[in-house]
Amino acid sequence: MIRTENIFKAFGDKTVLHGISTSFYKGKTNLIIGRSGTGKTVLLKLLVGLLTPTEGKVYYGDTDFFGLNKKEKRQIRMKVGMLFQSSALFDSMTVEENIRFPLDMFTNHTAKEKNMRVDYCLERVNLSGINSKFPSETSGGMQKRVGIARAIVLDPEFLFCDEPNSGLDPKTSILIDELIRSITQENNITTVINTHDMNSVMEIGENIILLHQGHVAWRGNKDEILETENEILTDFIFASPFLQRLRAAALNK
Amino acid sequence: MLFNFFYHFGRYLKMMGTALTRPEKLNMYYRETTRQMIDIGIGSLVIVGLIAIFIGAVTAIQFSYQLDGTLVPRWYIGYIVRDSTIIELAPTITCLVLAGKVGSNIAAEIGGMRQKEHIDAMEIMGVNTANYLIMPKIIAALFVIPLLVAVGAFISVIGGYAATVFTGLLSNAEYIQGVRSFFVEKNVTMMFVKALVFAFLLTSVSAYQGYHVKGGSIELGQASTNAVVYSDILILLADYLLAVFFTQ
Structure with a gap:
């Protein structure tokens, strides 16, 4: 579990x-x-210490992350995986080298063990066989999945995803959401996703917080969204007339 | 202005403090260092050779013109080419050129990684990014740039030979006599010390510019330009200080 306590963040004069x-629950x-x-x-970025x-x-659990020294922080970070909005794959490396990078850097596994782990992670994200491709030779959706494979290669306890669906078509978005949810449940990890994709919210939102002007404006889960009277949330979720009609229909049932 | 200088100087020292620590995984650093050695060394060989040959040739021609009609023996030209190359031209001009080629490349590479969130991705993994991205470049430069300077000095002397002997300004024997006269070993030491100091300056200053880049492509371009400008200024300043130190 990850818990934040009275977090303020200001850049210059702007809070x-x-x-x-x-x-954020396990x-x-x-x-x-x-x-x-x-x-x-x-x-x-505050949660991951950037x-x-x-x-x-x-x-992180009972450990105050910002109270730790550099070495202790590194120990926590090795339990963290992150999928970036841009995927942040190293473009001079192949898909395999990208996924193997954390293994090379932090483990003493043999080459065979590393290869097996890379193959497993690629299989897990349904991308077997693209080991030797460079990120530029893959689609946006594939890059996201490679990013997930790299994020889970060290068996993280905490997975962070920054806008995992941005720039993806709805079908691929659902695929990515499903993948993140199944990895979260299978490995029993704490996953935090930053999104404004409504499909994601309604599909995988087990614990949701709505931020509005730097405050938590609402918290709940996907089932509570339809019934909420919170204006900020309804304004945000049901922004389009189409969604407003859908909501009305759902509530009338 | 002064506050700005101390701000950047402090941040540079802090970055170097983080960069120059014990590597986490030696084989990863070894691989990266050898890659950088090839990039900096082999990648710069042609431009260094080309510049060196012209430096030698122009020095020889200029001195041949200046000494014409004086009582100074003509074979002194070989001696002047050799010493001016070893003491000043090979280390300084080579490193000024490398600041443009290698320095801007380092700033752009690291800056691009910062902008594409590669550095953030590594930091979240727990990688000491300053250490992993900067130290291999500095070590590679400290090995390779003195070698490039030595090669440059050698080619420069050949350039002087070609410009004078092949054009009939001097005989083969005269030039060789000049090159072999009044040799002071300390000058070669000075050349290597200069090369080491300049190599450190141009890589670390360029890495600093790239590592702290913010914004978009315009800022990345500025960082790359700043890397060259500040490296050049510091190289010239260090050149002066080393000249004073070695000649006192």
Whole structure:
């Protein structure tokens, strides 16, 4: 589990996050949703330690992450996998080298063991056989899946996904969502996803927080969304007239 | 202005403190260092050779013109070409050129990785990114650039020979006599010390510019330009200080 306690983050005079206190649960897909510019990515970067909070604490289990020294932080980070919005695959390396990079850097496995692990991860994301391709030779959806394979190669306890569906067609988005959910459940890990994709919210939102102007405006799960009277959430989720009609129809049933 | 200087200097020192620590996985660093050695060394051989040959040739021709009609023996040209090349031209000009070629490349490579979130991805994995991305480049440069400078000095002397002997300004014997006269070993030491210092400066300053780049392609271009400009300024400053130190 990951817990944040009264997190504030300011850049110069501008405060982006105002006292965020929330929890992200193990074995669940935890979603951070909200409009662009509400501080979702900042919160995610704070959770993984790429940014330091101006005030407040982030707990991994019972450990205060920002209270640790560099070496201790590294131990936590080795339990973290992250899928970036841009996939962030190293373009000078092949798919196999990308996935093997954490294994090369942090394990003493033999070459055979590493290859087996890479093949397993590629198989897990349904991309067997593309080991020798370069990221530029693969599609956006494939790059996301390679990013997931790299993120899970060290068997992380915490998986972070920044906009995993951005730039993908709806069908591929569903595939990615399903993949993330099944990995979360199979490995019983804490997954935090930053998204504004409504399909993701309604499909895999087991624990959702809505950020609005740097505050937590709503928290709940996908089943509670339809019934909520929270204006900020309904404005955000059912922004289009089509979705508003769908909601009305669902509520009338 | 002064605050800005101390801000960047402090940040540079902090980055170098993180970069120059014990590597986590030696074989990964070895692989990266050899890749950089090939990139910097083999990749720069042609341009260094080309510049060196012209430096030698132009120095020889210029001195031949200046000494014409004086009482200074003509074979002094070989001696002047050799010493000016070893003491000053080979290390300084080579490293100024390498600041343009290697330095801008380092800044662009690391800066591009920063912008494409590659550095963030590595940091989340737990990689000491300053260490992994910068130290191999510095070590590779410290090995390869002095060798390039030595090769450049040798080619420069050949360039001087070609420009004078093949055109009939000097005889073969005169040039060789000049090259073999008044040899001071300390000058070669000075050349290698200069090459080492300049190599460190151009790689670390360029890496600093790339590592801290923010924004988009315009900022990346600026970082690459700054890498060359600041490396060149620091190389010239260090050149002066080393000249004072070695000649006192």
